[in-house]
Amino acid sequence: MMLSTARWWWSTNERRRMLRIRTIEAPAYVGQRVHLGGWMHSWRDMGQFGFLVLRDGAGTFQAVLDNQEEMAKLRGLQYESVLDVEGLIAAEPRAAVGAEMHDCHIEVLSPVLEPLPFEVNKKELKPGLDTFLDYAPLGLRHLQKRALFRISAELMAGYREYLMQQGFVEIQTPKIVGAATEGGANVFVLDYFGRPAYLAQSPQFYKQMMVGVFERVFEVGPVFRAEKHNTARHTNEYVSLDLEMGFINDHTDVMNMLTGVLRHMFGRVTDKCAREVALLKLRIPSIGDTIPAIRMPAAQQIIFERYKEDCRGEPDLSPQHEVWLSQYAEKELGSEFLFVTHYPTGKRPFYAMADDEEPALTKSFDLLFRGCEVVTGGQRIHRYDQLVQNADKWGIKPEQIDGYLQAFKYGMPPHGGFGMGLERLLMQLTGHTNLREVTLFPRDLDRLAP
RNA sequence: GGGGACGUGGUGCAGCGGCCCAGCAUACAUCCCUGUCAAGGAUGAGACCGCGGGUUCGAAUCCCGUCGUCCCCGCCA
Structure with missing residues (x-):
């Protein structure tokens, strides 16, 4: 099994030390407040709330945003922006891995403002070989x-x-x-x-x-x-x-x-x-x-x-x-x-x-x-x-x-x-x-x- | 080194002499939506059809050149 890569992390949101965990470990932290750090893999705005999928070096994990103030932080950001998301890991049968993050607080670590040359969050990668290699x-x-x-x-x-x-x-x-x-x-x-x-x-x-x-x-x-x-x-x-x-x-x-x-x-x-x-x-x-x-x-x-x-x-x-x-x-x-x-x-x-x-x-x-x-x-x-x-x-x-x-x-x-x-x-x-x-x-x- | 295809919005494709001042999907922008997971819906912006010549009343479409890309062979892992 993969070694835990959980690390203490100074949260500028919370002004205190919190555990930063990897996405694949997240389901094991149900009931705890943790940090996830990663790339904005997808964002589905449903109006009153939205689903943010964060991707890190290990996998992906879904965070649910239901606070307009937090959702507003994503405005103008393109996919692949790097975020730190702090929140509560909660059991949720409707989520793909049985858990998701609630009550999230977002910190934008590295905004991406220009649209991507092609989609990297779809099931299949579209561009031809040459275009892909140009943007490897x-x-x-x-x-x-x-x-x-x-x-x-x-x-x-x-x-x-x-x-x-x-x-x-x-x-x-x-x-x-x-x-x-x-x-x-x-x-x-x-x-x-x-x-x-x-x-x-x-x-x-x-x-x-x-x-x-x-x-x-x-x-x-x-x-x-x-x-x-x-x-x-x-x-x-x-x-x-x-x-x-x-x-x-x-x-x-x-x-x-x-x-x-x-x-x-x-x-x-x-x-x-x-x-x-x-x-x-x-x-x-x-x-x-x-x-x-x-x-x-x-x-x-x-x-x-x-x-x-x-x-x-x-x-x-x-x-x-x-x-x-x-x-x-x-x-x-x-x-x-x-x-x-x-x-x-x-x-x-x-x-x-x-x-x-x-x-x-x-x-x-x-x-x-x-x-x-x-x-x-x-x-x-x-x-x-x-x-x-x-x-x-x-x-x-x-x-x-x-x-x-x-x-x-x-x-x-x-x-x-x-x-x-x-x-x-x-x-x-x-x-x-x-x-x-x-x-x-x-x-x-x-x-x-x- | 030899041979064969293809270049069309950011990306991936369709159109192959006049129905095209170019169509579709996705991305992008604005808005709607309380369970999305390739989300859905509405509206909008975005391309002088690789580039340069030529043929034609008319070219994205045909011809020549050029550049670029992909594939096959030689050679090898």
Whole structure:
């Protein structure tokens, strides 16, 4: 249950100290005079009296005003004005939560005088994405919108909670880096006291180095991709839930850890976000002991047989392929999740461990969730000479990745890990179709503010 | 980087050659209402139909350009 946030509050109305409580705690204070502080969510003037719904960081609560003097204080105020309302919490069966505030005294803490650009107190948020993002500080106050980010917070909390139980240590790796050698995505270049530096596109190298220190590490942090992609499932900055773990047998150990942490994260959302889940009408997926896994070539064979498109031998899956495979997994395997394993060597970074029996394939995996890729991971090469050799094959000179190689030179255990896109996960969980809708302040091709 | 749509009061939409000096919902203003909870009712204000050219007797509507937005693909989380 949520901790009480009740605090003593100096009332300028009453010239005395009174308890300020949060709206969701209010029903527990029936019979007491308290303060509620919050935003004017709605105001329904019925003539002789009116209903004021106050919204705070936790929820909403209704106050009934039947005093013309108090009602007059709301004249000229727009919604979202910040009010302190002092009054008596009374049991009232006609109120939505069985209680409401009576005998209210209002103090206007911060008046809003200009009409809002759009309504934030309606059931659904109306404006288009661009308009919404222009007014994100306001729009994010919408109950559905903020429910989304409360769930996001619990996903992160669940991620941390589970991994710490599993002996992982949380780390923060640098986001300003001196070399951009991982390949794949483009990196942002910045001026570092006259030298070029880059925004980290992944904590990959650093979390691997830290396996040499703690064996098991994880990080929750931003990553930056300078790709000029313009799609509904890409942004240029996102939150990556990373982990890396030592002493594994192969990539399936990492997949099992991922399965466990996801199950825990969803469990935590179910426990802690019941109101948000109900508000958004979410269906939280259940995860059994294991998530089904299918090898890349077999996946392509299924696409060929069931959907009549021949992508066999292609190095990667297209978004359409991922949708099809998810459909297949749901129908035939009863799972909204599906691991696709053994991506070809050429499609994966130089540190990816090749499969023993089929060296053209890697011990790697992607996790598909309701049709979209949300995680990529695998086993890494841990032998120094092999890593140097492979880097060379990818055209990377050892001196470029000096610090990284050092970890391996001085002994690294077999290890692996993954990176999970927080917003991607949230998007799929909440049924949104544009990543920007589930990113607090998205950064994309042409949006840098707010 | 390639392809496809769409720009109409604050917001979200309708209208797609003359019935439109532009309609609806909501927001906003004034008023009515003693149980609202997407409150209801009355009245009112608010848009030179993204911008610039052109076609036409006549353009929100057709054409060209331009800017902006959205979507799909490449790439990826």
